[in-house]
Amino acid sequence: MGKKSVVFVAELSYMEKLEVALKSLCAHQGQWKIYVLNENLPTEWFTLMNRRLEAIDSEILNCRVSAESFKQFSLPSAHIHYATFFRYAIPEFVQENRVLYLDCDMIFTQDLSPLFEVDLNGFGIGAVVDRPTTTEGFNAGLMVIDIDWWRQHKVTDSLFDLTKEHHQNVYGDQGILNLYFKDAWYQLPWTYNLQVGSDKDQYGYGDLEWYDAFKGVPAVIHYTSHNKPWTSKRFNRFRDIWWFYYALSWEEILLRKPSLKLSFSDMVGDFPYHTAIYTNTADIFELEQLLQAFPEVAFHVLAHSHFGFNLVKLEQYPNLILYPSFDPLTSRKVLEKIDFYLDINPFNEVDHITETIHQLGLPIFSFEGTNHDQTGKNQVFKNDQVDQMVEAVRDYIDTIER
Secondary structure, eight states, X not given: OXXXXXXXXXXXXXXXXXXXXXXXXXXXXXXXXXXXXXXXXXXXXXXXXXXXXXXXXXXXXXXXXXXXXXXXXXXXXXXXXXXXXXGGGHHHHOOSSXXXXXXXXXXXXXXXXXXXXXXXXXXXXXXXXXXXXXXSSEEEEEEEEEHHHHHXXXXXXXXXXXXXXXXXXXXXXXXXXXXXXXXXXXXXXXXXXXXXGGHHHHXXXXXXXXXXXXXXXOSEXXXXXXXXXXXXXXXXXXXXXXXXXXXXXXXXXXXXXXXXXXXXXXXXXXOSEEEEEEOXXXXXXXXXXXXXXXXXXXXXXXXXXXXXXXXHGGGGSTTEXXXXXXXXXXXXXXXXXXXXXXXXOOSSOSTTHHHHHHHHTOOEEEETTTOOOSSSOSEEEOTTOHHHHHHHHHHHHTTOOX
16 A cells, blocks of 8 residues: 555644654554645755655655735634645645645544545545534544545635635634535544543533543544643643653654653653642742652642742742643542642632542641641641641651552
8 A cells, every 4th residue: 555645734833743743643654645735844844854754654745835815814713823724725735536634733642544444425525523612513623635526626716715705704714614515524533533622611611521521542632722732731631642742752753662652651750659739829838848848749739720920930840730720630630649638728728629638538738827627637737837747748658658
C-alpha cells in the first residue's frame, strides 16, 4: 500500500503545535504524504522535516496559499486565524482521491489508517458530530474527504459563494461547511474527534455528565476553544498527553524507541507524595514554607475561580500545581492520588472538602486559624507552629509504604 495523504492548515504562530501533532501522527504509523497549506511557514522547516520523515517513508509538502481572498471573512473567535479558510483550497493541492484533513490542535493516540478504508456511502466527507455543541452538525477539525467528489461537485466554488453570503452569521468555515453538506455527510465514531476543549465550559453550563460520556482515551484528542494544553491554565483532560508528544524527540519517534510506550509522568517522573488544598483565596496560610519543607510532595491547589498573583508567583516551586476553575473530573483525579490533606485555606471552606477527606480515611493537618473541621478529627496546630506541623507531616509520610 502506498502513502496515505493527510492535510494540515497552519500559520507561523502554530508551527510548534503542528510539529507536536505530526509527532503524534508519525509515532504510530509511517508512509504519510503530508500537505501543509500555509502562507508563511519557513522553507527551512520543510527541508528539515523532510529529512526526518525519510526514515519512515514519508514526506511533507509546502503548499503556499494566497491569503488575500480569505482575510475579508469574519472569524467567530479571537483564537481562530483566517488561515482556517485555507481548507477550501484542499482540492487544488491534493493529488490523491482520499485525504484526511486534521487540525493542528489535535493529538493522535492511535494509527489513523482505518479512516482511509471507511466507506463514505457516496458522501463527500466523513466527520464526527460536533459534541457537545450539537447532535446534528459536524466538527470540521477532522474530515475524511473524497477529493474526486469535491471536484465533481465544485465544492470549493460553492464554499466561497456561501462564505461571502453567510460568513457574518455562522461559526467560521465550519459553519459554512455544515451549511453546504447539511445532512449529506458520513458520521464517524466519536473516538476520532473528542473535543476536550469543552471540558471547562460544560462544567460552567452544569453539564456534569460530559466528563463520563466518553470512556478511556480517544483515538483523536481535539483541544478546541481557547483552553489549550500549552497555556498556563489546567482546564482540560489529556493535557499530559499533549506534553508527552511535545517532549518526545524525533529520534525517539523515527527509531521507534521504547519511550514511545511511556507517558508524560514516566518521562519526567512523578512526585512520591501528594497533598491538596481547596481554596477561595490566593493567601494560603504558610504555603510557601510548606512548599520549601516538602519538595518531594506535590501540592495540588484547586479553586472555583482564577488565582491571584500571590499564589501564581509561587509556581517558581515545581511542586506547586494549580487548577483554576476546576471541574469535577479534575477534583476526582486529585483526590484519587493524595496521601493527606492540608486544611490551610483561611476563609470559607470549599465544597465541604474536609468531610470528603474524612470519608476517604486520609489525615488532615490544619492551623487554628484555618481549621474547618468541627469533629475533632483534624490535627490542628497553633498559627505559629509551622515547624510542628512540618514535623507531624514528616512523621506521617515516613509511615506511607510505596
